[in-house]
Amino acid sequence: MFILAISPILVILILMVGFRWKASRAGGLGYLAALLISWIWFGINLETLAYAHAKAVFLIMDVLLIIWTAFLLYRVVAEAGGIEILSTMLPHLTTDKGMQALLIGWIFASFLQGVGGFGVPTAVIAPILVGLGFSPLNAVLIPSLGHTWAVTFGSLGASFNAMMAATGLDWEVLAPSAGIFLGITGLLVGIAVAWVVGGWKTLRRLWLPILVIALGMSTAQYLTANLGLWNIGGLMGGTAGLMIGIPLAWVLHGKANSTGKINWGDLLISLAGYGVLVLLTLIIQLVPPVKAFLSQVKLGFTFPETITASGYIVPAGPGRQLYIFCHAGMILLVSSLAAYLIFKKAGWYKEGTLGRIVKSTGSRVIGSSVGITSIVMMAVIMQHAGMTDTLAQGFSNTIGWFYPVVAPWLGALGAVMTGSNANSNLVFSALQLRTAEILGLPVAIILAAQTTGGALGSVAAPTKVIVGASTAGMEGKEGDILRKLLPIICILLLAISLITALAVYLL
Amino acid sequence: MKKIIVSLKSDPALYYLVVFLLMIIPALLLFPAAEGENQVGLIIFLGLVILANLAAIFPYNSK
Numbered sequence A: 001m002f003i004l005a006i007s008p009i010l011v012i013l014i015l016m017v018g019f020r021w022k023a024s025r026a027g028g029l030g031y032l033a034a035l036l037i038s039w040i041w042f043g044i045n046l047e048t049l050a051y052a053h054a055k056a057v058f059l060i061m062d063v064l065l066i067i068w069t070a071f072l073l074y075r076v077v078a079e080a081g082g083i084e085i086l087s088t089m090l091p092h093l094t095t096d097k098g099m100q101a102l103l104i105g106w107i108f109a110s111f112l113q114g115v116g117g118f119g120v121p122t123a124v125i126a127p128i129l130v131g132l133g134f135s136p137l138n139a140v141l142i143p144s145l146g147h148t149w150a151v152t153f154g155s156l157g158a159s160f161n162a163m164m165a166a167t168g169l170d171w172e173v174l175a176p177s178a179g180i181f182l183g184i185t186g187l188l189v190g191i192a193v194a195w196v197v198g199g200w201k202t203l204r205r206l207w208l209p210i211l212v213i214a215l216g217m218s219t220a221q222y223l224t225a226n227l228g229l230w231n232i233g234g235l236m237g238g239t240a241g242l243m244i245g246i247p248l249a250w251v252l253h254g255k256a257n258s259t260g261k262i263n264w265g266d267l268l269i270s271l272a273g274y275g276v277l278v279l280l281t282l283i284i285q286l287v288p289p290v291k292a293f294l295s296q297v298k299l300g301f302t303f304p305e306t307i308t309a310s311g312y313i314v315p316a317g318p319g320r321q322l323y324i325f326c327h328a329g330m331i332l333l334v335s336s337l338a339a340y341l342i343f344k345k346a347g348w349y350k351e352g353t354l355g356r357i358v359k360s361t362g363s364r365v366i367g368s369s370v371g372i373t374s375i376v377m378m379a380v381i382m383q384h385a386g387m388t389d390t391l392a393q394g395f396s397n398t399i400g401w402f403y404p405v406v407a408p409w410l411g412a413l414g415a416v417m418t419g420s421n422a423n424s425n426l427v428f429s430a431l432q433l434r435t436a437e438i439l440g441l442p443v444a445i446i447l448a449a450q451t452t453g454g455a456l457g458s459v460a461a462p463t464k465v466i467v468g469a470s471t472a473g474m475e476g477k478e479g480d481i482l483r484k485l486l487p488i489i490c491i492l493l494l495a496i497s498l499i500t501a502l503a504v505y506l507l
Numbered sequence B: 001m002k003k004i005i006v007s008l009k010s011d012p013a014l015y016y017l018v019v020f021l022l023m024i025i026p027a028l029l030l031f032p033a034a035e036g037e038n039q040v041g042l043i044i045f046l047g048l049v050i051l052a053n054l055a056a057i058f059p060y061n062s063k
Helices: A002-018 A023-040 A048-080 A083-091 A098-113 A120-131 A134-147 A155-167 A170-224 A230-252 A264-270 A272-286 A288-292 A329-347 A353-385 A388-399 A399-417 A421-439 A444-459 A462-471 A479-506 B002-010 B012-035 B039-057
Strands: none
Touching: A002 A023, A002 A353, A002 A388, A023 A048, A023 A421, A023 B039, A048 A098, A048 A155, A048 A272, A048 A329, A048 A353, A048 A421, A048 B012, A083 A098, A083 A120, A083 A230, A083 A388, A098 A120, A098 A134, A098 A155, A098 A170, A098 A230, A098 A272, A120 A134, A120 A462, A134 A170, A134 A444, A134 A462, A155 A230, A155 A329, A155 A421, A155 A462, A170 A230, A170 A353, A170 A421, A170 A444, A230 A272, A230 A329, A264 A272, A264 A388, A264 B039, A272 A288, A272 A329, A288 A329, A288 A462, A329 A353, A353 A388, A353 A421, A353 B012, A388 A421, A399 A421, A399 A444, A399 A479, A421 A444, A421 B002, A462 A479
């Protein structure tokens, strides 16, 4: 039964990694496999399938609303030239190669992950680093590694929200451990970036700025997420990094390059959309009457108990509730509209911009939306059929006390195969939760290991490597990138395994 | 009808939008069908979701 239960996941893994299918195709086949196996071998009936599908719709909308609107806001800012302004400004702050890599490939990449994600950090930064004289291979490696720690709370919290949706647990349970694990990862990837640039020599020279910046970024992300503002955790981490890194680059290392001018007024306007986002999030989350007023409208059903022919029971209860007016997606939509009006008033848009924004957003997100829909439906069917429980029982029986070491690798595997931390969380979080419950392990720590592993694994996903290679002029040399990237990711995963085991057994 | 098929064939985003809607809307309608114990409705809506997933597996020009 274990082999049957794991088959839909293996189908997706084999098709995406072995045959390079997109998530939208592989997800469809994974869904059909789950449907067939749950019906023939796990005794799922039509009613249970119906409720599972309806539950899945709310999970899907919860996740997709953030993904769609996060990319919309990114396009609104990018079309106005906002990202270009930052990209042009940062290289002029220092001539020190190590500091440039940290400032652009680690801090700015984390900021871009906070506001955009979807492969944007590597796509934007690799060409900048090539222009600054870095080798194309390093130009891809540096931002790929640099933004990993900001993936979970980045993309306006899409991956973290996916984990909450898949497990049904609140941010109060998940954010503390995830914040600590990702904060430690932030320091580790800072070290990795310096090592890639110039080995131990650069690392010895820049250890203090790395430590200060990592502490600042990680603390900002941790505090933001643990105040309930998880959707701007990555954004605030990246912003703190810029606020610390820019003066550090000026004061500590190298003379400013005089070939460019910084227009601080333009810079402020370019960041206006994100300013509105931070402001709205703060108001809604930290002013209780506002939150109470906006929480009045919610969408969701209460589902009855379901039971399969094999006797597996899912208790009755409410599914995922969508609080439309204080949903992170709605805040992002309003921020996008505000940013659009600000840029339009400032005369930053050319004719036909609105059409381009809508079209580029739609064409970019709709394919992955189909993939996410199929994968979530698959995961929910597996839960209702008892397949996830069978997997969790199997893992707990075979791996047992060693499970904390394996947990981040499962997250990484999910991200490599599905192309994203969010998808990995959707597929594996429920399984990790159930296995932790069976083994009596602390759920929050195992799920922190899951999402940290997913964040690390996501940068080694074939789709992201292809994007990075194409923007740095390394088309066809994706294998070279993976050969250098994978050992570093594996070392980082080993470190997370060790931290997970220590946290589980010693704390 | 012919015009719609031509549009779908020429625009991958439109194709995926139709597939996405075909997944989401019938999946949501499964809830009232299950509550009303409407077996025909359940089979039709579930069939549509399966059809949409099949359409995602076999897109015309995507790998």
